[in-house]
Amino acid sequence: xxxxxxxxxxxxxxxxxxxxxxxxxxxxxxxxxxxxxxxxxxxxxxxxxxxxxxxxxxxxxxxxxxxxxxxxxxxxxxxxxxxxxxxxxxxxxxxxxxxxxxxxxxxxxxxxxxxxxxxxxxxxxxxxxxxxxxxxxxxxxxxxxxxxxxxxxxxxxxxxxxxxxxxxxxxxxxxxxxxxxxxxxxxxxxxxxxxxxxxxxxxxxxxxxxxxxxxxxxxxxxxxxxxxxxxxxxxxxxxxxxxxxxxxxxxxxxxxxxxxxx
Numbered sequence: 001x002x003x004x005x006x007x008x009x010x011x012x013x014x015x016x017x018x019x020x021x022x023x024x025x026x027x028x029x030x031x032x033x034x035x036x037x038x039x040x041x042x043x044x045x046x047x048x049x050x051x052x053x054x055x056x057x058x059x060x061x062x063x064x065x066x067x068x069x070x071x072x073x074x075x076x077x078x079x080x081x082x083x084x085x086x087x088x089x090x091x092x093x094x095x096x097x098x099x100x101x102x103x104x105x106x107x108x109x110x111x112x113x114x115x116x117x118x119x120x121x122x123x124x125x126x127x128x129x130x131x132x133x134x135x136x137x138x139x140x141x142x143x144x145x146x147x148x149x150x151x152x153x154x155x156x157x158x159x160x161x162x163x164x165x166x167x168x169x170x171x172x173x174x175x176x177x178x179x180x181x182x183x184x185x186x187x188x189x190x191x192x193x194x195x196x197x198x199x200x201x202x203x204x205x206x207x208x209x210x211x212x213x214x215x216x217x218x219x220x221x222x223x224x225x226x227x228x229x230x231x232x233x234x235x236x237x238x239x240x241x242x243x244x245x246x247x248x249x250x251x252x253x254x255x256x257x258x259x260x261x262x
Contacts, residue, residue, distance in 0.1 A: 002069065004052055004166020005210035008131050010075055011048045011055055014101050017077045018045050021096035024080070028109070029091045036063065036111045045094065052126050052165025056117075057094075064117050066110045067092070073106030126165040130206045140164070141199040144187040155183035155249045158202075166206060170230045173255045174209075175201045177229045182261050183249055229255040 002010075026040035040059060049056040057065040067073065073091075076084060080095045088104035095101075103109070112120060127143070128135045143149060149163055157163050158172040167175075176183060178201040181194065190198065212226075228238060233246035233255055242259025 002053070003168035003171055003206070003209075004050070004129065004131055005171075005206050007053050007055060007069070007166070008050045008210055011050050013077060014057075014075060015045075015048045017099040018094060018096055018101050019047065020044055021098065023094060024097055025093060025095035025100070027093040028111075029089070030109065033109070033111055039063070040094075050131070050166075051123055051129055052161050053168075054122060054126075062114060064112045065092070066108075066112055066117070066120065066123075067103060067106055068108040068122070069106050070108060073108075074104050076102045076104065078102065126161045127163050128165065130164050130166045130203055131210055135203065137196070137199040137203055140202050141195055144195065144199060150188040151186055153183065154181065154185050155254075158183075159250055159252070164202060167202075169252045169254075170227070171206050171209065173230045174228055175205045177257060177261060178205055180261055182256065183254065229257055231255065 022042050022044055023040055026037045028034055028037065039061060040063070044060040045057055046060050047058045049058065054066065054068045057067070059065070069075075074088070078084065078100050080097070080100045082100070084102070086104065090102060090104055091106050091109055092103035093100060110116075110120075117123070128139070143163070149157060152160075152163075154172075154176060158167050158175065159169065161167075172183075175198075179194070179198040181190075181198060187195065187198075229244050232244045235244055236242065237244055237257040237259055240257065240260040242257050244255055244257050246253060246255050248254065
């Protein structure tokens with residue numbers, strides 16, 4: 001599943017394609033959304049927001065399209081006359097005079113007003129977004145030490161969107177490597193220096209991945225975001241020279257350096 005940096009980069013591309021232009025077409029596959037199509041004609045997409053792995057398309061009439069790609073959803077940007085040849089199921093099509101954005105295969109799609117957006121169960125359950133520039137390392141540290149999270153092992157905590165939204169498996173491995181920690185640790189057992197380093201890594205790694213266009217499809221040589229441990233089993237750690245190992249953690253592959261992660 002794409003993680004927060006990948007979802008935000010998609011949102012950036014969708015914004016560039018469609019924001020500020022009158023909609024000439026609004027089409028939804030699900031019957032319960034069909035009634036909204038006429039209300040969106042001639043309106044504009046004002047912004048496309050991400051909260052963790054959820055994407056919020058805000059329209060000028062106050063409606064918001066909520067979508068979560070989960071494992072299989074994917075957005076495409078095409079010219080309005082383009083017909084893509086694909087076996088994927090089209091779920092959403094929004095078009096302007098010059099561009100169309102298409103959502104395929106996703107099943108978690110809703111249209112919300114201000115009240116239902118504010119009360120949305122998933123959005124209310126997730127924690128602060130790691131890519132939100134207003135979120136500070138000190139706030140992350142306080143969250144780590146809160147009664148809700150201080151006793152949680154990092155192996156599960158870093159995959160829990162209720163802790164921080166936008167994290168996932170490759171970010172988990174890279175964050176723990178940068179902070180020189182192992183996944184069985186808990187915040188309550190760390191000293192002040194470890195807490196500070198960990199809190200800063202929880203923000204710096206995903207933000208760096210976003211800036212450097214790291215993608216889940218280009219693990220090895222093509223990605224500008226350079227993995228330190230993820231998918232590098234059998235190779236030497238760039239920090240200490242120890243061979244990186246691979247295991248399974250929370251039913252997901254996990255990579256770490258036994259030399260400098262303690």
